[in-house]
Amino acid sequence: MTFQEFLHMGGHGFYVWSSYGIALVIFVGLYLSTRLKNKKLVEQLQRRYRQEQREQ
Amino acid sequence: MTWQWFNRLTSPKSYFDITDWLLPPMLIISVILMMVGTYLGLYDSPIDYQQGNTVRIMYIHVPTATASMFGYVVMAIAAAVGYIWRIKMAHMAALSIAPVGAAMTFLALVTGAIWGKPTWGTWWVWDARLTTELILFFLYVGFMALHSAFEDRELGDRAAGVLAMVGVVNVPIIHYSVYWWNTLHQKSSISVAGKASMPVEMLTPLLLMMFAIILFCTAISMYRIRNEILDRERDKNWIKERLSA
């Protein structure tokens, strides 16, 4: 099966690839949004703890 | 002994220690399994005699649909446990599962619609499964909307908990009434290939993908629980040590 046919998928290539593409976007999106939120929280808390240290 | 184990799980600090070493492997395994499943599903499995290659969309649609339904039930149980025994961790778990479940429902709806186009000729078909997914999506959105409507997070937890409990009682009712409604207006005859009657080359990637996606969702939800703990227990000193170390 040449790569071309693999992409073409007997005429249904567009549908198959678009659904897998969207799936990839959503899975990666879920992962990234969680990581970013974590990073933001950690930075925010560290800044806050440094603040508290300075005050003591 | 079990009670002690249960206590360890419900204390945020020990949850953090456990997930420190548990989450990364879980995530990696689920990603690898997903890749293998996609490879098998896209390249190595046979095409359907009627639908041709579009059946490959099933390897995303069916697992995400199952994950969304499974997610809602787990979310409702967590919310119920949190509401009845007032365990904050359970509320945090319910709150973390909701967006992941909603994303899975959305993905199931989108892939279902894309799958419908070549097989039934229209983007949206009021097929029983798709309609139940759509209603499930409303329930997820309702849960998240209600929770964010409360300024005091704790009240939001309890209110969303009640809603989840009422919702989970209704999910089977909605499921069967939509199926009954669908048979009432049944026009399209092609029924999506049932699990049992599938050839084994199709079954393995499907089950593989199902396990991988559910594992991935669990890992992401557990990760989100960690965020929730950081957010809510910010002035606890075990967090201070952990973060400033």
Added chain:
Amino acid sequence: MFKRLLKRELLRQWRSRQDVTNPLIFFLITVSLFPLAVTPDGELLASISGGIIWVSALLAAMLSLESMYRDDYRDGTLELLLLQSGSPYLVVVAKIISHWVTTGIPLVVISPVLAIMMHLPTHAMTALLSSLIIGTAILSLIGSVGMGLTVGLRQGGVLLSLLVLPLFIPVLIFGASAVTAAGMGLEYSGQLAYLGAYLAGSIALVPLASVAAIKISIH
């Protein structure tokens, strides 16, 4: 105790009669929009009239759910009722029944007029009335839970429909199909039986859930 609580609710609704008639007018307007928007010809209207009347009745009843707890919450009487009545479940049940009587029943009473407007076959009228009576009762029940959850919130109205409508879908399915089945001369007692079962189930569970919901919003 229960009789006096019910009397209180009915008296309160009677005193603010205006917001009892509003849902009726809304019901009238919504139903008459469809012939304008879709087609005036009788054939098509008759086949979809069951569904249209049911959806409009549902939305009209949703509008008036606010009156169930909101103003009692605002002036503090909801707290007093829950505390001093000795059993909050009676308070909730009295409110649900009074909401059903003051909004559900009027909707059912004027629905035949709309059915004629929508060319609904006359032999389907009994199906329409019986299914709507049970349907509006169920809506008051489910609405009471949704209202309990959102009574403390500022923009509770929109959120209320977001919470209540998905839970009402099975009732809508069976209610509307009872009317359309009757319209086609088919047997519709199965659908009514289902509605009755749903009603019985929610009568059992709703007071519990509503009191829990209100206790959260009252804090």
Added chain:
Amino acid sequence: MLDTHKLILQVNKLGVRRSERWLFRNLDLKLSSGEIYQVVGQNGAGKTSLLRCLCGLLPEQEGDIAWQQDDEMPIIPLFYGHLPAVKPELTVLENLLYHPINGNFYNGDVIEAALHEVGLGAYFDSEARHLSAGQARRVALARLLIADSKCWILDEPFTALDVKGCTWLEGIISSYVKRGGSVLLTSHQPVSLDVELKVLEIVEDMNSHV
């Protein structure tokens, strides 16, 4: 009317939290009939939260609240909160007729007597929406006279009352306590009663200073 020195309320290790911030913890309280406590503490210390928690309006986060049994019915305290609990569209008489107190309803003559005592005798059939804030509070105060509740929980009862009203209310509270009633109240103004007024101070950690 009420036998004196019977335990009304037993509270131990009570803790109330307002979204992750502990208002107070380990609060112990033994309230028996014929006793009156004034709850003091700076603003936001949790005075109102404590009162609402004791009435069951606020789920307690820690510890437990045990209202004693009074002929196998748990005692229901009469809660007088910030809102006067008066329906604007009902008349004053209807407001008292159709709102239960201490688990049951009361008929006309008891209510009329109480309304007269509270100085609202002439308003009984006017709609509550025409009443001023002070008059609305008097309707709520009338409830204290109507019911024979074993315990009153009054949250800032003296606000929006004129001087005459305050002295009148102090007299009512004193006679109620003398008759064996138990009261928990908060007040910004000084309270002068001719019964012994115990003080319950709310601080972050209760067992640190008791």
